[in-house]
Amino acid sequence: MKAAIYSGLNQIAVQQVPDPVIADPYEVIIKVHTCSVCGSDLRIFHHGNPRVKPPQVIGHEVAGEVVAVGKDVKHLQPGDRVAVGADVPCGECHWCREGLGNNCQINYAIGYQFHGGYAELMPLNATTVRFGPVHKIPDDLSYEVAAIAEPLACVINGLEMSYIKLGDTVTVIGAGPAGIMMMKLARSFGASRVIGVQRSRGRIPEALRLSGADHIVCSQDGDPVEMVRELTNGEGSDVVITANSSVETHLQSLKMARQRGRINYFGGLPAGSPNVEMPTNLIHYKELLVTGSHGSVPRQHRIALDLLARGVIDGKALITHRFPLNEIETAFATAEGHSGLKVVVSPTGESEC
Ligand SMILES: [Zn+2]
Ligand SMILES: [Zn+2]
Secondary structure, X not given: OXXXXXXEOOEEEEEEOOOOOOOOOOOEEEEEEEEEOOHHHHHHHHHOOOOOOOOEOOOOEEEEEEEEEOOOOOOOOOOOEEEEOOEEOXXXXXXXXXXXXXXXXXXXXXXXXXXXXXXXXEEEOHHXXXXXXXXXXXXXXXXXXXXXXXXXXXXXXXXXXXXXXOOOEEEEEOOOHHHHHHHHHHOOOOOOEEEEEEOOHHHHHHHHHHHOOOEEEEHHHOOHHHHHHHHOOOOOEEEEEEOOOOOHHXXXXXXXXXXXXXXXXXOOOOOOOOOOOOOHHHHHHHOOEEEEOXXXXXXXXXXXXXXXXXXXXOHHHHEEEEEEHHHHHHHHHHHHHOOOOEEEEEOOOOOOO
């Protein structure tokens, strides 16, 4: 089969490699139809990650068709259409047994320690098949939209950790694909008013349309903290979520929040980013609740697929670029260029829209 092999910093190339074979009674092999590009793929590509040992196939926003199953796999069979998320619970540690697999002690993930989706075929090992986010795709959902269930699951995790209450104003910093989904879904969590903050001006009209936000302010127009305050009668936002990888927004979000506000650091920062000097007295006097969130658990991946199938989130509208596997470097550069939203790679070479 053809697979995009990540062999070290800034190096990825499509190569012919042996097809995977079923080596364990609980394994499954899927034919990958879609693997969408995530900001964390780009971080691995440029900065590496201690959990990724090259050579490795990366990519973790995956949808495909089951083509082979081990003899003890009862719940999947060849022909099934499945979506696969990223974080794989080990199934045995304290956190996994509590249903908090994204906080697993071992922290396995597809496209990190485990074979990823930028390949024609992808083996799912026994741990992934038994405990991981592997779910059948609802009939009317395309592979490329189903792949978006992975980032949407992370968005659901971030929103659950933001403790939104009915009637809240929710501000999301960063109007990329995750930020747009966050703004849209914040309404379902009870937000009555949604504000976005975005640096690149060109993205704002489309982000407004897709997210249904009340306002999206451009941070190049002035101090985003002041802009959010102005939109909230000088009080600040009930909830602020960072959906980007910019260090300064971690501090801005504390200032943007109102008294008793809740802040969620959703977007990860590149390895080696400087620490933010944290004005802890601001947290003290404003009685702020600051949380983080990362990844998702299988439950959230299942819910995400359902929300996409029911049109609560319009996944198709988020997809702006499609590339065959051979053009993976162009796909990465396109995702990095922020000219569009979701960039998908199709190892089967077929486009579905
Ligand atoms: Zn992702
Ligand atoms: Zn675990």
